[in-house]
Amino acid sequence: MRVTPGVAIVPILVLLLTWLSLRAIDPGAELFDIAVGELDRFSTLENALYRDVFTARAGTLRNYDPLVREINALHDSLARLRETAAIDSETTALSISL
């Protein structure tokens, strides 16, 4: 009869660990990674734009196409960040309501 407490602990532990695992699942983690990646990309583009503006100021930029490309890319990046923020706010609202 000494085995009984041990046997009883096993399912409790399993249940506890399962509950902890479920609690540890973060559905927003992927979204967070995407957003951080996009922020990095935005930062890189911004730096490239600054570099090319200074190059133009120095008179060594051959044409303005790089500036156009970088500005367009910044707009695209901003749109993607806004989309991510919109999804994130939906997720947050959902989790609050739950």
Place this chain on the structure above:
Amino acid sequence: MTRLWSPASCRRQHLEIASARGPAVPAVSRARRRPLWICLALLLVLASGAAAQAPDSEPSAAKSLADQEPITPIPPPPAAEPQKLALGERLFGDHRLSADGKLACSSCHDLRTNGASGGQAVAHDGSKSPFDTLTVFNAALNFRLNWEGNFWDLGAHMESSLENPVNMRTSVDEVLRKLNADPQMVQQFRAAYGRAPDRTSFLDALATFERSLLTPGSRFDRWLGGDASALSPQELGGYQLFKSLGCSSCHQGVNVGGNLFERQGVFRPLVPGKPEIVRVPSLRNVATTAPYFHDGSAPTLEEAVRKMAAAQLDRTLTDQQVDSLVAFLKTLTGTYRGVAVVGASQ
């Protein structure tokens, strides 16, 4: 512990190995010789890699030329789904895109000639549009659309063109109603987009087609690509003059313009009235797109060049300089679907 590889560490290991050599410890020696062999193999790999890269690192004439000039060659049209492209092309020539069914996009943008018409677009009542019709060729390469540069997006521009009270006088909703009433068109939309015509698919099909309207293969682009015989000495002289006068301050990049705004009539009046600031037009196929300026007031390229030099650069050009510049500008005429772009018949 991770040991980073370096030539110094390699040499140190080699010395250690050399000092450890001896008849008494042959097994250890063999074991210690292994890093040496690894170092040698790495060196061999690096050397062979450098040798393989050597031809690439030597800048070819074509690459160095394109890298040094303010103008870059037109790229090939972007990859697009054939069904969407075919649908866009069909819509481009569809007269249901105007209220009275008399005009299509191709009515003012003739793809058989210069992608434009011979001047201002004709309104439904026979009057003329206030602006000279811009060519649709290479329009997708411009950073803004229209003379005033008031559109960023091809879709928004198309929507506005459809609603233009001067010619098309319709709306996307009205066009969609007509298209949805045509079973054949609905079938083509379903094949391309998996659904019946709607605003997104309709504008996307047209934009996809418009992005394909590029005219690569001009003689100047061939010269940029390394073909020294593509330009005559006079044309090359014209290009040098184009740069030295300062024309290339605004007319540069892949579209030889189209990537900035500029005030018109800086030193002398150029075109009376508004807009005072225009999106710099592209000079691609410029020899085929007379008349010139946003009011179409310059009938010939020679006159346009002379007026531009005076108004924008405060320079009075000689006849020889004008001829030279015009000779260069004529080399910017490209091809559409393998056929050279030609001037409008009007």
